[in-house]
Amino acid sequence: MRLGVLDVGSNTVHLLVVEAHPGARPIPTASHKSVLRLMRYLEPDGAISSEGVAAILTAVGGAASAAGEAGIEELLAFATSAIREAANGEAVLDLVERETGVRLQVLSGDDESRLTYLAVRRWYGWSAGRLLLFDIGGGSLELAQGIDEVPDVARSLPLGAGRSTISFLPDDPPSPEQVARLRAHAREVLAEAVEPFKALPSPNHVVGSSKTIRSLARLAGSIEDGFGDTERSILTRDGLDDWTPRLARIPADARPALPGITADRTFQIVAGAVVLSETMRAFGVDELEVSPWALREGLILRRLDRLT
Numbered sequence: 001m002r003l004g005v006l007d008v009g010s011n012t013v014h015l016l017v018v019e020a021h022p023g024a025r026p027i028p029t030a031s032h033k034s035v036l037r038l039m040r041y042l043e044p045d046g047a048i049s050s051e052g053v054a055a056i057l058t059a060v061g062g063a064a065s066a067a068g069e070a071g072i073e074e075l076l077a078f079a080t081s082a083i084r085e086a087a088n089g090e091a092v093l094d095l096v097e098r099e100t101g102v103r104l105q106v107l108s109g110d111d112e113s114r115l116t117y118l119a120v121r122r123w124y125g126w127s128a129g130r131l132l133l134f135d136i137g138g139g140s141l142e143l144a145q146g147i148d149e150v151p152d153v154a155r156s157l158p159l160g161a162g163r164s165t166i167s168f169l170p171d172d173p174p175s176p177e178q179v180a181r182l183r184a185h186a187r188e189v190l191a192e193a194v195e196p197f198k199a200l201p202s203p204n205h206v207v208g209s210s211k212t213i214r215s216l217a218r219l220a221g222s223i224e225d226g227f228g229d230t231e232r233s234i235l236t237r238d239g240l241d242d243w244t245p246r247l248a249r250i251p252a253d254a255r256p257a258l259p260g261i262t263a264d265r266t267f268q269i270v271a272g273a274v275v276l277s278e279t280m281r282a283f284g285v286d287e288l289e290v291s292p293w294a295l296r297e298g299l300i301l302r303r304l305d306r307l308t
Helices: 050-070 080-083 089-099 110-125 160-169 176-193 195-199 211-220 237-249 252-257 269-282 295-307
Strands: 002-008 013-020 027-035 076-077 131-136 141-146 153-157 206-208 222-225 231-236 288-289
Touching: 002 050, 002 160, 002 295, 013 050, 027 050, 050 076, 050 089, 050 195, 076 080, 076 211, 080 089, 080 110, 080 222, 110 131, 110 153, 110 288, 131 211, 131 269, 141 269, 153 160, 153 176, 153 195, 160 176, 176 195, 176 269, 176 295, 206 211, 211 231, 211 237, 211 269, 211 288, 211 295, 237 269
Parallel strands: 002 076, 131 206, 206 288
Antiparallel strands: 002 013, 013 027, 131 141, 141 153, 222 231, 231 288
16 A cells, blocks of 8 residues: 655645554655744744744645645644644634645644554564654654553643744744743753653653754764664753754854754754754653654555555
8 A cells, every 4th residue: 555644744844655564664755845844933822923824824735735746545644833833723623634645643742642652663563562652753752661562651731842932932043041940941841741750760762853963963962773774863861962052052053064954953953953852851761762763754654554
């Protein structure tokens, strides 16, 4: 089956086309991405502005055309926190369907955590034991831990990199005081969220997923040998904390010159680094491994499971 997964996130609208077969790993064949940065279109009342709605329609319409050209048999289209939490979210979903023919499924925060955890569990396999997952999106931070394919605990927190940038780092580059306020806020939110995880056994592996964490690992991490021909990307908290103040001093338009920092993440990478650092600190984690699979792969795997 040729599947398309359309992810309307807080930062990008991303279509991934894969060749998918039950019992086999999905093989990517095409990708189409538009930078959205939806958080900048939020009105004071929490609604997405008319300019933001137009940007969504353009991006989803372009992805739908690309999906048609790719010859997909089924499109899994979903939206995450930015549209889920918008005051006019339902109206935007209806308009997107009328204008583009694409009906977006809105995932809850818990759905995001569980599906991302499923993808990471499948990538690492049963021998990896108990996994603790961190995933930083544009609007939310997902946390999950477990030993099976359904996590024992899953949480979604309003600490996404885009949301945190808009709320706490309005200047470019941000001031040290702004970074300190974001760090204090993240620490406060995480202090309560970490409590349910304390009753669980210690994880065998701590894993980070999402483009933000992959970018930070390329900048501040290292590569080690993995299983077979797969390399392992490792990010330490010391390495992250060493780079974060340097990142914060560099203007956003200059950051893509750094390893791993792409244009679609340059505005929110500092907030992502601060949130990840505080998350690792809250859980007592000194280093994590980086998973190439995340939410999109989780949706594909769940769809294939239903086929079987």
